Amino acid sequence: xxxxxxxxxxxxxxxxxxxxxxxxxxxxxxxxxxxxxxxxxxxxxxxxxxxxxxxxxxxxxxxxxxxxxxxxxxxxxxxxxxxxxxxxxxxxxxxxxxxxxxxxxxxxxxxxx
Amino acid sequence: xxxxxxxxxxxxxxxxxxxxxxxxxxxxxxxxxxxxxxxxxxxxxxxxxxxxxxxxxxxxxxxxxxxxxxxxxxxxxxxxxxxxxxxxxxxxxxxxxxxxxxxxxxxxxxxxxxxx
Numbered sequence: 001x002x003x004x005x006x007x008x009x010x011x012x013x014x015x016x017x018x019x020x021x022x023x024x025x026x027x028x029x030x031x032x033x034x035x036x037x038x039x040x041x042x043x044x045x046x047x048x049x050x051x052x053x054x055x056x057x058x059x060x061x062x063x064x065x066x067x068x069x070x071x072x073x074x075x076x077x078x079x080x081x082x083x084x085x086x087x088x089x090x091x092x093x094x095x096x097x098x099x100x101x102x103x104x105x106x107x108x109x110x111x112x113x
Numbered sequence: 114x115x116x117x118x119x120x121x122x123x124x125x126x127x128x129x130x131x132x133x134x135x136x137x138x139x140x141x142x143x144x145x146x147x148x149x150x151x152x153x154x155x156x157x158x159x160x161x162x163x164x165x166x167x168x169x170x171x172x173x174x175x176x177x178x179x180x181x182x183x184x185x186x187x188x189x190x191x192x193x194x195x196x197x198x199x200x201x202x203x204x205x206x207x208x209x210x211x212x213x214x215x216x217x218x219x220x221x222x223x224x225x226x227x228x229x
Contacts, residue, residue, distance in 0.1 A: 031172070033216070043122075043201065044218035085122055089154055100161065100171070106154040 002027045004094050006104035013082055014112050021077045021107045023092030029053075034075045035069065035093040035101070045091065051075065084110045119146055119221035119227050126194055127229050135226045136204035143208065146218065147171070147179060150201040157175045184212045194228045201225045204211040 003026040009077045013019045027035065029108050036048040049059065059066045079086055092104040117138040126132060128211040138145065147160040150173075158171030176198070177191050187206075191198055202225075205218040 025153075035217075037220075043223040043225070044204075045218075047219065048215060050217055059136065091156065100158055101216070101218055103156040106156075108154065 002029075002032075002094050002096070003103040004092050004102055005091055006107050007088075008107045009105070010108045010110070011044065012110045012112065015084060018078060018080050019082050019109065021079075021090050021092075021109065021110075022111050023075045023077065023094070024028035024103060025073050025075065025094045027094060027096065032094060032096040035095075036066065036075075037075050037091045037093060037103075038094040039106070041088070047112040048077075079109075082109075084111050084113055087111045117219055117221040119202075119224050121224060122222060123225050123227075124225045124226055125229065128195055129191075130194050130228075132191050132194055132226070134202050134204075134226070136189070136221060137185050137188045138187075138206040138219070138221075139185065140206060140208070141184065141218060142206035142214070143184065145181065145185070146205045146207070147177075147189050148176065148203040148205065149173060150203055150223070152200075160165060160189065171175070194226075195209065196228045197226050199226060206226075 005024045018024045026029045034051045036046040039045050056068050065078045089106045089108045091106045093101045095101045119214040120135045143164045147164045148156045149159050150156050157173035159175040162168050168179050201223050203223045204221040207216050207218045
């Protein structure tokens, strides 16, 4: 069975602060894929990143960066210099080849001006 | 621009009514999904389809039903709505990325249902 845990239900920061959203996963598979999705107030889930289990290289995309640590089964997401537009619910998710996506419970990020 | 469309975006109805939530995608994806999202944010898979004439129940038991007569269309129906069905329903589709070996889902904007 697969499981994804996002321990932080809600985070509130002031604009320009850095913030890290935690994600811990459980799976028995050796090949699996990790994702982050963003859900703005408008409701749709927007795909942010995909990582496969063989690629532990961290990734940076603008103000976003992801830290994949297989040893601790974590796939954390950091937003640098947060902005009000970053306010959203963020979901971490996991699947293995052919299986359905398992989502974490989500972290609501509020960035205050 | 969205390639997966859900209608209606918002619906308020009375108990006992029959409703259909529409979902269409223009990407030619074989796999489609319905997720139910609690007010507390958690997403639960309620139905999925591998292709035309294929429908499966997801992890969360649901009184809704789905059909897949055409690749692009995956409607969800509630025969008799109840207040416990009040939720957001998200439709998604995906295709297998042979390069990465991953199954990336594209989501619609959601249908927010309120049953009085």
